[in-house]
Amino acid sequence: MAAADNNSNSNSNSHSHSNSNSNSSSKPKIVTGSAGYVLEDVPHLTDYIPHLPTSSNPLQDNPAYSVVKQYFVNVDDTVAQKIVVHKNCPRGTHFRRAGPRQRVYFESDDVHACIVTCGGLCPGLNTVIREIVCGLHHMYGVKKVLGIDGGYRGFYARNTVPLTPKVVNDIHKRGGTILGTSRGGHDTSKIVDSIQDRGINQVYIIGGDGTQKGASVIFEEIRRRGLKVAVAGIPKTIDNDIPVIDKSFGFDTAVEEAQRAINAAHVESESFENGIGVVKLMGRYSGFIAMHATLASRDVDCCLIPESPFYLEGPGGLFEFIEKRLRENGHMVLVIAEGAGQDLLSESIQSLDKQDASGNKLLQDVGLWISQKIKDHFSKQNKMVINLKYIDPTYMIRAIPSNASDNVYCTLLAQSAVHGAMAGYTGFTVGPVNGRHSYIPFYRIIEKQNKVVITDRMWARLLSSTNQPSFLSAKDVIEDKKEEELSTQMVDEMKYSVDNLEKKVISYTC
Numbered sequence: 001m002a003a004a005d006n007n008s009n010s011n012s013n014s015h016s017h018s019n020s021n022s023n024s025s026s027k028p029k030i031v032t033g034s035a036g037y038v039l040e041d042v043p044h045l046t047d048y049i050p051h052l053p054t055s056s057n058p059l060q061d062n063p064a065y066s067v068v069k070q071y072f073v074n075v076d077d078t079v080a081q082k083i084v085v086h087k088n089c090p091r092g093t094h095f096r097r098a099g100p101r102q103r104v105y106f107e108s109d110d111v112h113a114c115i116v117t118c119g120g121l122c123p124g125l126n127t128v129i130r131e132i133v134c135g136l137h138h139m140y141g142v143k144k145v146l147g148i149d150g151g152y153r154g155f156y157a158r159n160t161v162p163l164t165p166k167v168v169n170d171i172h173k174r175g176g177t178i179l180g181t182s183r184g185g186h187d188t189s190k191i192v193d194s195i196q197d198r199g200i201n202q203v204y205i206i207g208g209d210g211t212q213k214g215a216s217v218i219f220e221e222i223r224r225r226g227l228k229v230a231v232a233g234i235p236k237t238i239d240n241d242i243p244v245i246d247k248s249f250g251f252d253t254a255v256e257e258a259q260r261a262i263n264a265a266h267v268e269s270e271s272f273e274n275g276i277g278v279v280k281l282m283g284r285y286s287g288f289i290a291m292h293a294t295l296a297s298r299d300v301d302c303c304l305i306p307e308s309p310f311y312l313e314g315p316g317g318l319f320e321f322i323e324k325r326l327r328e329n330g331h332m333v334l335v336i337a338e339g340a341g342q343d344l345l346s347e348s349i350q351s352l353d354k355q356d357a358s359g360n361k362l363l364q365d366v367g368l369w370i371s372q373k374i375k376d377h378f379s380k381q382n383k384m385v386i387n388l389k390y391i392d393p394t395y396m397i398r399a400i401p402s403n404a405s406d407n408v409y410c411t412l413l414a415q416s417a418v419h420g421a422m423a424g425y426t427g428f429t430v431g432p433v434n435g436r437h438s439y440i441p442f443y444r445i446i447e448k449q450n451k452v453v454i455t456d457r458m459w460a461r462l463l464s465s466t467n468q469p470s471f472l473s474a475k476d477v478i479e480d481k482k483e484e485e486l487s488t489q490m491v492d493e494m495k496y497s498v499d500n501l502e503k504k505v506i507s508y509t510c
């Protein structure tokens with residue numbers, strides 16, 4: 001059966017904007033079941049192209065997989081977002097489990113896939129590219145895979161690179177992305193025109209929060225034009241700021257590399273009288289890298305992240321703490337995430353309010369700023385002679401190849417994306433939810449940023465390991481907790497009453 005027979009739109013040069021379905025924009029596909037079960041499903045090509053032919057999955061004849069009992073995922077398998085539950089609480093949100101399906105919606109020979117990488121670098125990008133190419137080739141017999149050069153704008157402004165298992169064979173040993181990447185330059189219609197012109201029918205988009213927003217609008221436009229094109233997102237972020245998924249690829253590698261900078265800061269500070277080592281780590285709005293690097297190292301005396309406000313002067317302030325540590329230990333190490341203390345910076349330095357090409361706010365260098373502030377403080381009052389060393393390993397932690405565990409993780413992400421697209425799913429991001437790989441609708445990935453919750457146990461662990469001040473009064477902590485509880489409760493209540501709110505919802509009883 002030729003799946004591409006139903007794909008006349010995707011091979012047309014006329015940029016048809018007709019829609020085969022009256023539903024022009026996709027609505028969340030929410031399925032409810034008993035006991036407050038909610039499935040936030042992902043779109044499928046058959047939602048807007050009816051009667052698509054299917055064929056059996058070629059993997060069933062592949063000797064490598066045929067020995068694995070139940071290799072195919074049951075169509076009804078879903079993954080729970082919340083696994084800690086109480087006896088009477090609703091079962092909550094679930095996502096479709098990732099993995100190969102018995103039936104596929106593309107014939108191998110008809111697949112023309114493309115891969116693009118966008119946004120900042122991250123360890124593991126090349127591994128994901130490699131495993132998409134090899135997964136398509138070895139598992140599904142797909143021969144036509146195109147690399148888009150230089151991010152989104154490469155769809156219409158740059159050359160493309162044919163990708164084969166041979167071309168990508170050892171790229172996972174290199175940092176960066178062999179395809180190149182960029183910020184800005186997202187023109188949805190031009191991108192979809194290019195997809196249509198080239199006859200591409202599977203689009204793999206690797207990138208962070210900005211990229212996934214772009215992928216979501218590309219999917220909507222493809223759907224509006226009624227094209228048989230599957231759009232799969234693979235979440236990439238060194239900052240670990242993408243919600244829902246357990247963590248992002250490359251994060252472990254980055255945390256590991258950050259240890260080298262922290263070690264250096266520790267050695268330097270220990271070797272000089274009143275030595276202070278300051279390390280700035282990435283993390284625009286989320287302090288995960290700084291928090292995990294601090295927890296892993298045990299040499300850090302104070303960790304400052306964007307989520308936890310702090311102040312410099314007076315009782316309970318940073319200067320007082322530094323002085324105390326120096327008197328106790330003779331040295332100290334301070335780790336600061338790049339987005340921390342930006343409010344303090346803009347008070348003392350004139351804020352320029354500049355943005356990068358993607359519209360991300362360009363931050364002032366908090367590492368330099370805080371180093372100068374500390375130096376000024378101790379010299380002005382003639383308090384103590386200090387020896388401060390500032391280390392900024394910013395790009396060094398992300399421009400490296402991924403470690404072994406991230407390599408395995410990248411393989412699973414790539415294979416999940418390939419299985420999903422072959423099974424006709426579209427408009428989804430792949431990622432582990434409580435350890436199980438899942439297909440997550442774009443809107444859940446882009447609706448907010450993942451941040452360190454300073455009223456959670458992890459931050460408490462950090463505070464107890466460094467014994468640094470929380471820089472919050474007890475009253476602030478209680479208020480923060482209340483706000484967090486209130487918003488979690490509101491989300492739960494909204495989810496539970498979803499079938500009352502949304503009449504268009506497809507509902508069935510398990």
Ligand SMILES: Nc1ncnc2c1ncn2[C@@H]1O[C@H](COP(=O)(O)OP(=O)(O)O)[C@@H](O)[C@H]1O
Binds near residue numbers: 153182186207357
């Ligand atoms: N809201 C948006 N809508 C469409 N495209 C976007 C949006 N935000 C960012 N993009 C595009 O996604 C790409 C990467 O975004 P960027 O923020 O630089 O990195 P990241 O995806 O890593 O967060 C850029 O090409 C940018 O133009």
Ligand SMILES: O=P(O)(O)OC[C@H]1O[C@](O)(COP(=O)(O)O)[C@@H](O)[C@@H]1O
Binds near residue numbers: 119236237284
């Ligand atoms: O200098 P660049 O390339 O814009 O990258 C710096 C930024 O990239 C990041 O690593 C994350 O960016 P992404 O959103 O692209 O993943 C930030 O931590 C940092 O501010």
Ligand SMILES: [Mg+2]
Binds near residue numbers: 119208209210
């Ligand atoms: Mg981003």
